[in-house]
Amino acid sequence: MYEPLFNYIERYARAGIADGEKDIIRSAFELKRLSKKQYFSEEGKVCLYTGFILKGAFRQYSVDDSGMEHILQLAIENWWIVDRQSYINQTPSAYFIEAWEDAEVLILPRAKLDVILTIPAIQSMFWQMSENNHIAFQKRVDDTISLNAVKRYENFERLYPQIVQRFPQHQIASYLGIARETLSRIRRPSSR
Structure with a gap:
């Protein structure tokens, strides 16, 4: 059950994890199963965990005053899911994080974060993840302000084909900041 997490850590940390360190990681993380549509x-509630997705898919979104959803993140296996601001600062979240499919997640309670941060490979992994997240965020903002809807979708489809297959069009459109109807036109084979 922990092998995907260990593989992820070693891939991003580019360093091995000692057996004793694996025991610390196992004792810090807990398995949580969620049903489709479960939060x-x-x-409005504090995000108590960060989660490494073993199985399933999640979406992170906000809902505006008119009831419209705005997708911030779509995530699948071997990705992390968290409202980082709420989790780190222990403040109420501005987002919902919902299982889009039945899911299994290894969760790390905030209280155990400092324990695993004593492991050099974890420190390195979190640093690399933070760098990658910052770069991806910059690219997403740049694409949103500088590319038309067609190019945004083409870039997304090229980078994340598995997400395109697992989430409905309206959620992908929301994530990309384009109208559902526009995405429908883009995805029609005759329009490409």
């Missing part, structure tokens, strides 16, 4: 975290 991992809810708006």
Whole structure:
């Protein structure tokens, strides 16, 4: 059950994990199963965990005053899911994180974060993840302000084909900041 997490850590940390360190990681993380549509975290509540997805898919979103959803993140196996601001600062979340499919997640309670941060491979992994997240965020903002809807979708489809297959069009459109109807036109084979 922990092998995908260990593989992820070693891939991003580029360093091995000693057996004793694996025991620390196993004792810090817990397995959580969620049913489709079950919340991992809810708006207005503190996000208590960060989660490494073993199985399933999640979406992180906010809901505006008119009831419209705005997708912030779509995530699948071997990705992390968390409202980082709420989790780190222990403040109420502005987002919902919902299982889009039945899911299994290794969760790390905030209280155990400092324990695993004593492991050099974990420190390195979190640093690399933070760098990658920052770069991806910059690219997403740049694409949103500088590319038309067609190019945004083409880039997304090229980078994340598995997400395109697992989430409905309206959620992908929301994530990309384009209208559902526009995405429908883009995805029609005759329009490409």
